[in-house]
Amino acid sequence: MQSHWLALAAAFGLVLTPPSGSAQGGDVRRLVIGTWDLNVAKSTFRPGPSPKSITRTYEASGENVKYTDSTVDADGKVDVVAWTGSLDGKDYPAPGSPDYDVQAVKASDPFRSAFTFKKAGKVVGGGTRVISRDGKVMTIKSTVTNAKGMTFHNTRIFERR
Numbered sequence: 001m002q003s004h005w006l007a008l009a010a011a012f013g014l015v016l017t018p019p020s021g022s023a024q025g026g027d028v029r030r031l032v033i034g035t036w037d038l039n040v041a042k043s044t045f046r047p048g049p050s051p052k053s054i055t056r057t058y059e060a061s062g063e064n065v066k067y068t069d070s071t072v073d074a075d076g077k078v079d080v081v082a083w084t085g086s087l088d089g090k091d092y093p094a095p096g097s098p099d100y101d102v103q104a105v106k107a108s109d110p111f112r113s114a115f116t117f118k119k120a121g122k123v124v125g126g127g128t129r130v131i132s133r134d135g136k137v138m139t140i141k142s143t144v145t146n147a148k149g150m151t152f153h154n155t156r157i158f159e160r161r
Contacts, residue, residue, distance in 0.1 A: 027110070028087050028107035028109060028110050028113075029058070029060060029065045029087065029107075029110075030110050031110040031111060031131050031135050032058045032065065032110075032129075032131060032138070033058050033059060033060060033065070034057070034058060034160055034161065035055065035056070035057045035058075035160070035161040036055070036056045036057070036058070036138055036158035036159065036160055036161065037053070037054075037055055037158060037159055037161055038051070038053060038054035038055070038056075038156055038157070038158055039157045039158065039159055040052070040053065042157040043154070043155060043156045043157045044153075044154065044155045045152070045154050046152065046153045046154070047150075047152065048074075049073075049074040050074065051071050051072060051073050051074060052072040052073065052074060052076065053071070053072045054069055054070070054071045054072075054156065054158075055069070055070045056068070056069050056070075056158060057070075061084050063086060064084050064085055064086050064092075065084070065085070065086070065087060066082060066083070066084040067082065067083055068080065068081070068082040069081045069082070081095075081096040081097065082095075082096070083095075083103055085103065085104075085105060086105075087105050087106060087107035087113060088105075088106065089104055089105070089106030090104055091103070091104045091118065092104065092105075094117070097117075098146070098147070099117070099119065099124060099125070099144050099145075099146045099147065100117035100118055100119045100124055100125065100144065101118065101119055101120065102117070102118040102119075103115060103116070103117055103118075104116045104118075105129075110131070111130060111131045111132075111133070112128065112129070112130050112131075113128070113129045114126065114127070114128050114129075115127055115128070115129070115142075117142075117144050119147070124144055124145050124146075125142060125143050125144030125145060125152075126142065126143065126144075127140060127141045127142030127143060128140070128141050135160065136159060136160050137157065137158070137159055137160070138157075138158040138159075138160070139155065139156070139157055139158075140154075140155075140156045140158070141154070141155050141156075142154050142156075
């Protein structure tokens, strides 16, 4: 009987997605793990300039997730920043950024998460990360205000390698 419903869904172009959370094995990290390359042409950095490239790699680190950003800026300077923490909404140290010292990430399901940046206990920014249903595109929208009071709005579109 289940195959009958699946055939009908396919015939009508319905998208069936498994429920989130423990029914999917409980690992909200599963879709993000891997290497992602920035599509500079589809991304926006306000105020600019745009970087030449960003490669973001996510990996499991025990119960946590670790991401490493390798960025080549507009002048060709390479910068590598990493963050390790759980996707539980709690604060974890964010070494390497002059604009924030803590990041908290809360995943609502394997496709979506929201994050907050803090500097000296004060929220200075945040955003969202959404992975497409086919798992090939990751969109990260963020806003952060630096110590000089400048606010940056970025929409970074990454494609899975």
